[in-house]
Amino acid sequence: MIVEILEALFLILTFLMAAYLVRHYVFTLAVLNHTSKRKRAAIITRSDAYQPPVSILIPAHNEERVIGRILQGMTKLTYPKDKMQVIVIDDGSTDNTRKIAEGYAKPHNYIEVIHRNQMDGGKGKASALNAGLKQAEGEIIFCFDADYYPQRDIIEKLVAEFTDPKVGAVQGRVTVLNEPQNVVTRLVALERIGGYRVDQQARDSLGLISQFGGTVGGFRRDLLKSLNGWDESILAEDTDLTFRVYLAGYKIRYVNDAECYEEAVENWSDYWKQRYRWAKGHMQCFFKHSLEVLKSSNLRPREKIDGLLLLGVYFMPILVLFSWVIGVPLLLTRSSQWLSMCWVFIPVSLYSFVGNFAPFFEVGIGAYLDGRTRAYWLIPLLIFTFLYNIPICTKALVDLFISKILGKNCNHWDKTVHTGNGNSYIIN
């Protein structure tokens, strides 16, 4: 009886893994198709005439090494400065963040600095963004992380999507600035290629759930206000807002041309902290939104399926581990043909749920389309990031359950430390 239950469980897990693989395969095909169509179209039309007033929120907590870089980037934006309001939210910093930001605010009247003392500040990004939202006057609210460096015409590219009244938010592309730093930054860059160049692009062209990634994106202010801003009780405030936007009947557009450069984590310890926060936040979103997604009348069936798969993505490393645990004894005790065939799916999945959860073939095609010829050679190493994600996601789930049982607040925001090493890759 127990063996039969284990067999059924193993089959379900294999089916789930296969579902994710098929999803990513469809994404890769869709992007290949989309790219060839764009080649034929050749000319991209963009409405440059639409230039509403915008507010750009930059939350910063102890970012003295990078805040100057993004503010310098803001001064170089080609968007009309009289229609632009840049708000730096100094979130209880104890370093020179405030001083540097004020240094930029003095000669540029469109840059403002909000100070939050150490009592109010340092509670996480969502809290800082909500403080910035109160001051924001623009029709469209953008947010950028302090370690990012934007393209000069990024706002024009992103704002153009808002000409469609059904669009509630936009998301630009994230590219790693300090990629040549070391193997960790190179692997993160590969994850980003898979996650943005293929995953986000495919979801956008297939009309599925395009995800707001927490930065390099913008919202209609009215919509954001009606949704009560960012939810401070969720660690993945970006994923939470993504689903609230879709559940409200709006959609999010992804603009691949709107690139912004980020300073990726440079060591495995920072990688752990960042992914742990993402995993836990994503799991919180799964428990918060799964039922709403299923019941929603604003979502089409394919959006519901994609939404559920997206919400459950951080459970996959745990499920792969689980399938190994029950698969090995089954394989040893019951050597059947179907079991042996299903077994093949587990290692294929190992390469499929890394970082941004893109399989090796998706990352490869993304790198090819980007013309990143040297990057392919590192694809086999992605297995290490996957293996590293197993304990990260497992700990996130265990901690989430423990905090639920004990009724404790588990939302400690472990900030990613930025070294400012990315500055050396910018040519002024």
Added chain:
Amino acid sequence: MLKEKMVRIRHSILGFFAGIIVTYIIILSFYLVNNQAALMLMIFDFLFVSLVFPLDGTFVKKIELLLIGNVIGLLWNSVFSSFSYVAACYFGGFLNVLYMILNPLLNLIWVVSFWSISLSVLASSKRVKVNRLDS
């Protein structure tokens, strides 16, 4: 027009023969090695044909890469299974069990590596084409 038609016919013939060879290799791996090896080759072929063939690069080069990939897969599996059988004779059946568990993972090492190499080869042929056009 006629030249284009000839090229298309040549590609169809080439594709047909490549398909036959690939099918033989898969059948061979099923009988010589095991069903996992055959399934892995099928996964590789499916991904390669559907995702690499639409990329830039000549059809002949893609067919070459596909065939090389299949031969590597067959050799890889044959070597590992022979090794496990021989090792099992000396060190006991435990190694056979270990091989059975780790086999798909070992297979993925060549699949992913060969995938990366194939993309590099196609990208370099794309670069050569661009350079020729530039000059």
